[in-house]
Amino acid sequence: MEIQKQIRKLGDPVRAKQAQRFFKTGKGEYAEGDIFLGISVPEIRKLTKPFQDLSLTNLQKLTKSKYHEERLAGLILLVHKYESAPSESEKEQVFKTYVGLFPYINNWDLVDVSCHRVVGAHLENRSRKRLYAWAKSEDLWIRRISMVSTLWFIRKGDLEDAFSIARIHLNDEHDLMHKAVGWMLRECGKKDLKKLENFLDSWSSKMPRTSLRYSIEKMSERKRKFYLTKDKN
Known part of the structure; x- marks a missing residue:
């Protein structure tokens, strides 16, 4: 996908190594095996803006990426998809998609950037x-x-x-x-x-x-x- 091409162009190997240490990706650590490209959160947020119309299918693919920053981008876009959904049925669909992606929401920053704005928002009156x-x-x-x-x-x-x-x-x-x-x-x-x-x-x-x-x-x-x-x- 085009968004993945653009994300990977921004990769910085030095920052990637720093991120892998910070997010505890070593053997036996909580994020063992996670792979970083070395891109800051503000950069990812800026990059996602032209892609806010991506389909749920493509957002699922993005959030299942082996690269941490691509999963982050997918979750940022899923939050936007939920918040901009014009009907309750569409919000329900985004919510179910998000829950189905739990295996890929596998680091604290991925949880914290998204769950309250999808899960919390959806369960407010449920x-x-x-x-x-x-x-x-x-x-x-x-x-x-x-x-x-x-x-x-x-x-x-x-x-x-x-x-x-x-x-x-x-x-x-x-x-x-x-x-x-x-x-x-x-x-x-x-x-x-x-x-x-x-x-x-x-x-x-x-x-x-x-x-x-x-x-x-x-x-x-x-x-x-x-x-x-x-x-x-």
Whole structure:
């Protein structure tokens, strides 16, 4: 496809090596085997603009690419496709396409750039049961999708699912889930600090340290110290 030709022209081997280290693509790491071309996110966003009319079939092909930046471009375009869809039936089709691409949404940046704007947006006025099922997945990236998708609800002032799904993830062993949980809790606190404090009063002593530190970043120094030492008092 033409978009792939243009993406590959921008490749930078030096930046590609840096990205592969940053995104942990080595043996046994969370993104083992992922291949980067070495292109920045702003460059990818700019490059996608003339291709916003690509068909869902072509977006599926793009998002299944072995190259990370091509998958990123596909997901950016899928978000646009969802947000610009003129009917609920077309939004449903894009949503189903996105869910079908879960095996290729396989790094934290790919999750974070897209899931709340497709999954979160689509489930705003629908049943959210599937988020709870995904929260128990063995797949790290599906678990992260379950958490980060709640960002859409949080920004609308709807916090309950974020807190509930965060509780499911408190025993998750992966650092990338600890960060995702802490991030969403911090976002909840921006909307309703008291609700975040109520959550932390019950759960801070059981939370991974990373989740706790992320969640309290915007609090006063006194409050941060209180929660960081709460389980020691």
